[in-house]
Amino acid sequence: MSDKILSDAYIYDGGRTAFGRHAGALSPIRPDDLLGHTIKAVVERNPFAADAYEDVIMGNTNGAGEDCRNVARFSLLRAGMPTSVAGLTVNRLCGSGLAATLDAARAVKSGEGELFLAGGVESMSRAPIVMSKAQSAFDRGQTIADSTLGARFTNPAYASAYGNDTMPQTADNIAADIGISREQSDIFAAASQSKYEAARVDGFFDEEIISVEVPQGRKKPSIMVSADEHPRPTSNMDALSGLRPLFEGGVVTAGNASGINDGAAALIVGSKAIGEKFGASPRARIVAGAVAGVEPRVMGLGPVFAIRKALDRAGLTLADMDIIEINEAFATQVLGCLSMLDVDLNDSRVNPNGGAIAIGHPLGASGARIAITTTRQLERMNGRYAVISLCIGIGQGVAAVIERV
Numbered sequence: 001m002s003d004k005i006l007s008d009a010y011i012y013d014g015g016r017t018a019f020g021r022h023a024g025a026l027s028p029i030r031p032d033d034l035l036g037h038t039i040k041a042v043v044e045r046n047p048f049a050a051d052a053y054e055d056v057i058m059g060n061t062n063g064a065g066e067d068c069r070n071v072a073r074f075s076l077l078r079a080g081m082p083t084s085v086a087g088l089t090v091n092r093l094c095g096s097g098l099a100a101t102l103d104a105a106r107a108v109k110s111g112e113g114e115l116f117l118a119g120g121v122e123s124m125s126r127a128p129i130v131m132s133k134a135q136s137a138f139d140r141g142q143t144i145a146d147s148t149l150g151a152r153f154t155n156p157a158y159a160s161a162y163g164n165d166t167m168p169q170t171a172d173n174i175a176a177d178i179g180i181s182r183e184q185s186d187i188f189a190a191a192s193q194s195k196y197e198a199a200r201v202d203g204f205f206d207e208e209i210i211s212v213e214v215p216q217g218r219k220k221p222s223i224m225v226s227a228d229e230h231p232r233p234t235s236n237m238d239a240l241s242g243l244r245p246l247f248e249g250g251v252v253t254a255g256n257a258s259g260i261n262d263g264a265a266a267l268i269v270g271s272k273a274i275g276e277k278f279g280a281s282p283r284a285r286i287v288a289g290a291v292a293g294v295e296p297r298v299m300g301l302g303p304v305f306a307i308r309k310a311l312d313r314a315g316l317t318l319a320d321m322d323i324i325e326i327n328e329a330f331a332t333q334v335l336g337c338l339s340m341l342d343v344d345l346n347d348s349r350v351n352p353n354g355g356a357i358a359i360g361h362p363l364g365a366s367g368a369r370i371a372i373t374t375t376r377q378l379e380r381m382n383g384r385y386a387v388i389s390l391c392i393g394i395g396q397g398v399a400a401v402i403e404r405v
Contacts, residue, residue, distance in 0.1 A: 007271045009105035010282030010405065014119070014267030014372035015042050015210045019259075019360035021229040022148075026262040027125035028214055031060070031067040035121035035264040036078030041210045042117070042266045043079065047278045054113030055086045057103050058266075059096025059120030060364040063089070064147040065128040071121060091364075092291075094329060095390040095398035096120050097265060098367025102289040102400060104269040114274040119266035120364035124148050126262075149260060149363075150393070162296045167393060168257065170299045171330035172250035177298065178336045182251040184345065185331040186240040189256035189357050192328055196354025197233040204353060204380070208372050230259045230360035256331040261360035265368035284375045287385075287401040288313035294395045300333025302397025303389035304340045310387060310399040321349060322383030325374050327366055327390035328355035337391075352377060366390060367398065378404040 017038055020026030026034065035058060043050060058072035073087030092099040097120035104116035127148040134142055145152035154164055165173065174180065199205060211226040235255055243253040275282055290309030294302045303326050311317060318324065318341060326334045328351065338345055353373060356366060367390050374386045382404075389399035 006109050007111060007273070009108035009269055009286045010272060010275065011284040011286065011371065011375055011402070012268040012270055012275060012280055012282050013042060013046050014265065014368065014375070015208055016265035016365065016369050016372060017212050017263050018209050018225050019228045019230055019261045019263040019362055020125070020225065021360070022260040023125050024229045024262065025214055025223065025225045026123070026212060029123070029212065031121045031123040031126065032071050032074040032078055034123060034212065034262070035071065035075035035266070037212055038119070038210055038264040038266045039076055039081070039117060040079040042268060043081065046268060047280050048115060048268070048274070049278070051082045051084055052115050052274065052278070053081065053085045054116055055088055055104070055107070056081070056117040057088045057090060057100040058118070058364070059090045059092065059100040059367060061091055061093050061096055061122060062127050062147055063091065064130050066126060067121065067123070075121065092396065092398060093393045094327065094361070094363050095367055095392040095396065096364045097369065098371060098388065098390055098398050098400060101267065101269060101368055101371055102286070102398070105286040105289065108269060108271050115268070115270040117266055118269050119264065119368035121264040122362035122364040123262045124260045124362060165297050167329065168246045168252045170297055171252045171257070171332045172247060173297050174300050174336040175251045175332040178339055180251065180332045180335045182245070184335055185251050185256040186237055188331040188335055188345070189240055190235060190237050192351065192354040192357040193231060193233055193235045195352060196231050196358035199353040200231070208376060228359055230261055231358045251332055252330055256357065258329050258356035258361035261362040263360065263362035263365045263369070265365045265372060267368055267372055282405050284378065285403045285405050287403050289400040291396060291398045294397065296395035299393055299395045300329060300391040301336055301340065302391045302395060303337050303399060304397065306397035306399035307341065307387055307389050310401050314401040316385060316401060318343065318387070321385050321387050322381065323352060323374055323377055323386035324349045325351055325370050325386065325388040327361070327370060328357040329361065329391050331357060333391055371400070371402070375402065375404070
């Protein structure tokens with residue numbers, strides 16, 4: 001048995017593209033090109049040699065189109081990294097980007113590599129329409145499905161046992177179970193937009209966004225995309241209260257839910273020794289991580305149990321946290337988590353720069369985006385600890401505790 005002491009894992013740097021709207025400015029860019037561009041930018045602005053990276057671990061939820069097979073490997077090669085650098089694609093649905101980051105951290109801690117790239121990508125605009133195969137000759141019963149969001153070709157036995165709720169329906173289930181009102185959800189959504197806009201005006205997001213050049217065809221010049229497209233600063237209570245719920249009697253609307261978006265994010269995770277070797281200073285330590293499962297019908301409550309596990313492993317409590325980040329898949333889902341965690345719904349530590357309701361939620365990239373943004377917010381406020389988390393379809397949660405260094 002080895003007597004090797006486990007290493008700590010650190011975040012050295014990270015960046016992301018702007019998050020585009022569905023069919024928006026980033027929709028002409030393939031996901032492997034979008035992620036490749038992001039990887040290239042992050043690698044080039046840091047002192048680590050390209051061949052020092054052990055692996056590139058990236059999250060992606062679709063995998064049905066241009067992101068098929070292993071988008072991490074394709075993207076790192078598109079970024080011009082050496083063929084000796086490996087690539088792994090992780091799919092933990094909406095938690096994929098943070099799951100990839102925790103995979104990299106575990107590898108560093110266990111001594112199976114000193115330097116990694118982690119993150120994720122999603123081009124929901126370019127998600128293909130998919131069709132099932134015929135079951136027999138002359139079969140006319142093939143199913144056609146949009147792979148942009150949610151389940152497709154669900155196993156009937158699973159649906160019989162656990163139901164087949166859509167993502168918005170799971171959020172309405174939480175609202176009904178816990179007693180989250182439409183007004184509370186809209187207040188939270190309006191606050192997300194307002195907090196994001198305040199941070200944007202202050203220039204907070206400028207450092208983390210990597211500009212993307214997007215061709216506009218043969219007769220028009222390319223454009224540079226460097227600003228998030230999804231935020232709607234005019235989404236105040238008057239505007240939000242006028243929106244119809246997605247389902248009769250429900251509270252979820254297009255205004256208090258996250259978007260369908262395109263984007264990529266990448267961060268550098270490594271040991272302290274690799275930083276010393278290349279003259280780089282770490283920015284945050286990945287203290288602990290956790291995943292947890294919940295009933296699929298209330299998948300949005302997954303962060304509650306993952307956060308509790310991660311904090312316990314870190315030997316810390318919510319009272320020690322300077323920031324509490326819960327991905328805003330839906331306002332009702334975050335409010336349900338806060339209620340179960342006994343955190344005040346107006347606690348200023350919660351998503352201090354807004355969240356996915358404003359920024360958007362390109363599924364595979366969001367977890368890494370949250371890790372990057374939260375690291376920078378800890379630096380901005382001179383804080384120490386943060387817990388970051390995401391809910392996950394089919395009933396899971398993922399969380400991590402990070403410490404500014």
